[in-house]
Amino acid sequence: MTAAPLPLLLDLHPDDFPLPGFRRRQLLEWVYQHGVGSYEQMHTLPAELRAELAAGWRLNPFDDIETFRSDDGSVKYLFTLPDGRQMEAVYMPYLDRKTICVSTMVGCPARCAFCATGAMGFGRNLTPGEIVGQILAVAGGEGIEPREIRNLVFMGMGEAMLNYDNTMQAARILLHPQALGMSKRRVTLSTVGIAKGIRRLAEEDDLGIKLAISLHAPDEETRQQIIPTGGANSIDEIMQAARDYQAKTGRRITMEYTMLRGINDHLWQAELLAERLEGLVSHVNLIPMNPWPGSNFVSSTEEQIQAFYDLLEERGVDVSVRRSRGKDAGAACGQLALKRPGAAQGHAGA
Ligand code: SF4
Known part of the structure; x- marks a missing residue:
């Protein structure tokens, strides 16, 4: 059986990021200002903290x-x-x-x-x-x-x-x-x-x-x-x-x-x-x-x-x-529908 994915860090409001004070601000900076794609890149956070985060929270929403x-x-x-x-x-x-x-x-x-x-x-x-x-x-x-x-x-x-x-x-x-x-x-x-x-x-x-x-x-x-x-x-x-x-x-x-x-x-x-x-x-x-x-x-x-x-x-x-x-x-208003350009196109524009 495939394990359920970890909870997504980005679902949290910034005030609820799972670290206290200064560390929370550092984590927010890495995620939202630098936009890094992995915890390993957050080198100002101690290695054990990065490992804990990686074990508890998914950083990337997309496969x-x-x-x-x-x-x-x-x-x-x-x-x-x-x-x-x-x-x-x-x-x-x-x-x-x-x-x-x-x-x-x-x-x-x-x-x-x-x-x-x-x-x-x-x-x-x-x-x-x-x-x-x-x-x-x-x-x-x-x-x-x-x-x-x-x-x-x-x-x-x-x-x-x-x-x-x-x-x-x-x-x-x-x-x-x-x-x-x-x-x-x-x-x-x-x-x-x-x-x-x-x-x-x-x-x-x-x-x-x-x-x-x-x-x-x-x-x-x-x-x-x-x-x-x-x-x-x-x-x-x-x-x-x-x-x-x-x-x-x-x-x-x-x-x-x-x-x-x-x-x-x-x-x-x-x-x-x-x-x-x-x-x-x-x-x-x-x-x-x-x-x-x-x-x-x-x-x-x-x-x-x-x-x-x-x-x-x-x-x-x-x-x-x-x-x-x-x-x-296939990116214009009303065209979004997941197809590759040249086939059917996709995207919306409510
Ligand atoms: S609400 Fe927007 S995305 Fe939905 S069907 Fe209408 S135009 Fe398309």
């Missing part, structure tokens, strides 16, 4: 890591977990900022019709350490220190609001000054529109991370066509939760809108979207749909995206078009 590099510089990381399941993160080294898109689940139960991850179905929730570990692994793979990655989006595989507690624990580790020390303004949680989760997030006063809502349609009929689980929360409920969130936090909300030809790109839908957003401080990201084999949808034409954009702008909506990176590596 295997593969990378797929896109011509535009972004990199898809495919992680194999100890139970054999797989999930992905995407690293986007923009000129002025290094950004990572992490997964919160293996697969996703939301089943958005335009998303390759949704077509996989749900595997399981990731633990906090399996979420945070994606950053450490990417930093190691890129030869940089973990803290050089300054921007993070919970926008990979999975619906973060349906793995709420583990995602919040991961966020607390990301922001902790002795862990990754990220700025709350540079961490964004994306949801397909779980109203209860949006309200809970508004109450997390110590976190202050940003919120993005994947609305994708302003009318119920279209939304239910492309987000089958969307029926659990009506657009009215989502918008009310967004307004309540903003009243409580004062933070601007990003609205994600994947442009699907002939489905949600009609100008009457742009009018309705503008109406829905009245009074809400928001920014709309129009995202041309990224193709994946087996998808029944195609992206709106450039002309239609421009017309949709122009109408929103005329109505006073703050809007931009987001050009996805990593399409040739």
Whole structure:
């Protein structure tokens, strides 16, 4: 019988790392600032302490890591977990900022019709350490220190609001000054529109991370066509939760809108979207749909995206078009699904 893996060190909040005072701070530094991959490398810790740690706590969440590099510089990381399941993160080294898109689940139960991850179905929730570990692994793979990655989006595989507690624990580790020390303004949680989760997030006063809502349609009929689980929360409920969130936090909300030809790109839908957003401080990201084999949808034409954009702008909506990176590596929004580039591609973008 195979022994169960040791508990994962990264699942612990930094305050609970299993060493006292000064030694705890040293351990945190090795893990989160230097990003070392083994206890042996932690040479400021006595050898017997390193041996004790190695006997009690697993440092590496992943059994295997593969990378797929896109011509535009972004990199898809495919992680194999100890139970054999797989999930992905995407690293986007923009000129002025290094950004990572992490997964919160293996697969996703939301089943958005335009998303390759949704077509996989749900595997399981990731633990906090399996979420945070994606950053450490990417930093190691890129030869940089973990803290050089300054921007993070919970926008990979999975619906973060349906793995709420583990995602919040991961966020607390990301922001902790002795862990990754990220700025709350540079961490964004994306949801397909779980109203209860949006309200809970508004109450997390110590976190202050940003919120993005994947609305994708302003009318119920279209939304239910492309987000089958969307029926659990009506657009009215989502918008009310967004307004309540903003009243409580004062933070601007990003609205994600994947442009699907002939489905949600009609100008009457742009009018309705503008109406829905009245009074809400928001920014709309129009995202041309990224193709994946087996998808029944195609992206709106450039002309239609421009017309949709122009109408929103005329109505006073703050809007931009987001050009996805990593399409040739299967790493763009909606493409994450564990396949190698050239076969079916994979990754999400809730
Ligand atoms: S778009 Fe996001 S929420 Fe929807 S199926 Fe894909 S990963 Fe899940």
